[in-house]
Amino acid sequence: MIHLTPWDLVIASSMIILLAITSLLLQLNIARQLTIAAIRNVIQLLLIGYILKLIFNTSNLFLLASIATIMLLVAGYEINARQKYPLKRWVGFKIGTSALFLSSFSMVLLTLMVIVAPTPWYSPQYAIPLLGMLLGNTMNGISLGMDKLNQSVYQQRAIIEQRLMLGQTYQEAIKEIRTESIRTGMIPIINSMAIAGLVSLPGMMTGQILSGTPPVEAVKYQILIFFLIASGTGFGIMLAVWMIAKRMFDERQRLDLAILKIK
Amino acid sequence: MGMTGPSGIGKSILLKALADILPHQGEIFLGEIESQMIPAPQWRRKVALLPAESQWWCDTVGEHFKIFDETLFGQLGFEQKVMGWQISHLSSGEKQRLACIRLLINQPEALLLDEPTANLDKDNQANLESLISDYQKKYQIPVIWISHDKAQLERVCQQLLVLNKENYKLRPLTGAQL
Numbered sequence: 001m002i003h004l005t006p007w008d009l010v011i012a013s014s015m016i017i018l019l020a021i022t023s024l025l026l027q028l029n030i031a032r033q034l035t036i037a038a039i040r041n042v043i044q045l046l047l048i049g050y051i052l053k054l055i056f057n058t059s060n061l062f063l064l065a066s067i068a069t070i071m072l073l074v075a076g077y078e079i080n081a082r083q084k085y086p087l088k089r090w091v092g093f094k095i096g097t098s099a100l101f102l103s104s105f106s107m108v109l110l111t112l113m114v115i116v117a118p119t120p121w122y123s124p125q126y127a128i129p130l131l132g133m134l135l136g137n138t139m140n141g142i143s144l145g146m147d148k149l150n151q152s153v154y155q156q157r158a159i160i161e162q163r164l165m166l167g168q169t170y171q172e173a174i175k176e177i178r179t180e181s182i183r184t185g186m187i188p189i190i191n192s193m194a195i196a197g198l199v200s201l202p203g204m205m206t207g208q209i210l211s212g213t214p215p216v217e218a219v220k221y222q223i224l225i226f227f228l229i230a231s232g233t234g235f236g237i238m239l240a241v242w243m244i245a246k247r248m249f250d251e252r253q254r255l256d257l258a259i260l261k262i263k
Numbered sequence: 264m265g266m267t268g269p270s271g272i273g274k275s276i277l278l279k280a281l282a283d284i285l286p287h288q289g290e291i292f293l294g295e296i297e298s299q300m301i302p303a304p305q306w307r308r309k310v311a312l313l314p315a316e317s318q319w320w321c322d323t324v325g326e327h328f329k330i331f332d333e334t335l336f337g338q339l340g341f342e343q344k345v346m347g348w349q350i351s352h353l354s355s356g357e358k359q360r361l362a363c364i365r366l367l368i369n370q371p372e373a374l375l376l377d378e379p380t381a382n383l384d385k386d387n388q389a390n391l392e393s394l395i396s397d398y399q400k401k402y403q404i405p406v407i408w409i410s411h412d413k414a415q416l417e418r419v420c421q422q423l424l425v426l427n428k429e430n431y432k433l434r435p436l437t438g439a440q441l
Contacts, residue, residue, distance in 0.1 A: 161284060161318075164304070165307055165314065166308075166366070250286070253302075253303040
């Protein structure tokens with residue numbers, strides 16, 4: 001495998017800087033977010049690189065659990081960032097984190113204990129990359145689904161109230177919105193499964209091939225990951241949408257948007 | 264019973280509270296039943312609220328109705344083909360009449376009407392008034408009717424509740440009293 005020098009990364013970063021300058025000139029309002037994200041990216045990845053190097057040499061369940069917890073909490077927080085009509089901070093964090101935990105962790109446990117089954121099952125070389133991919137993708141899906149749900153309910157609140165007035169239950173009154181939100185959250189993963197191999201070579205598979213794994217072995221892993229991500233995302237969104245929708249109505253099934261942080 | 268009073272006094276809020284769609288204090292009885300004794304959707308089917316502005320969520324009229332009731336639709340001047348009409352092409356008057364039919368199809372046991380004829384011409388106004396009055400007589404149910412039209416209230420109500428900033432008055436309506 002060809003090793004990258006710091007200089008190689010500097011060249012790549014000049015492209016990001018070019019993009020930031022262009023977007024500034026065009027007043028696209030993304031220069032700031034782009035720059036921050038790029039800098040965070042470098043720091044976080046370097047940090048995790050060194051941490052991984054350290055813990056790969058020790059198979060310590062406690063250490064692994066702590067890292068997994070940190071990953072979960074950060075993802076749970078990030079779900080609610082960048083939403084148009086975000087949930088109030090604490091509720092949003094609670095719902096996001098529990099949906100992530102139930103969906104991603106169960107998928108990872110299934111993989112570690114039954115499917116890949118390394119020895120020991122909590123071997124960090126498998127556990128951390130798997131958990132990372134699952135959490136990252138599930139987080140994206142849940143975040144998109146939540147954004148759609150909150151926005152639709154807020155904008156269609158008069159319609160929802162009308163349906164309640166006609167004697168519909170709250171589940172009936174938001175049925176279409178709920179379906180649409182789950183669909184929105186699932187689009188990215190369904191798209192990437194559908195085009196994988198034809199249009200795009202998925203990231204993990206590319207990485208394995210670059211580092212010398214035989215292509216068919218890499219493909220098998222990629223299929224496994226796709227299935228895990230799709231199921232994790234799907235169940236995660238359903239959980240989150242179900243939990244939020246329930247809390248948007250009070251005990252007498254009145255629409256109550258106190259759960260939203262409306263600016 | 265009619266209800267009138269200046270804008271912003273809380274007439275619509277009161278109707279919403281009665282339909283248990285807004286949090287409220289006190290108890291609401293329909294016959295022997297208090298609102299909290301039965302599930303909210305069931306209460307709202309019994310105590311039906313017609314809001315001042317109706318909302319529609321599907322593309323065509325028909326999707327909002329489980330059945331086509333020929334007499335109800337006919338009384339407000341609609342034929343079967345209305346079921347295929349696009350919601351986006353309806354006038355505000357058509358929406359108001361259809362919303363009224365949609366409400367009565369649920370066979371409510373009390374009616375809360377928030378300016379039900381605000382967008383209607385004279386003929387349709389008369390049709391809707393007689394439709395409501397027929398329904399009221401047939402099932403012997405309470406009706407609360409918000410309106411700013413005193414002549415109309417005189418026609419359709421037996422008592423009138425007048426809300427003001429300082430107080431409220433309930434008085435019987437016997438023809439010439441307004």
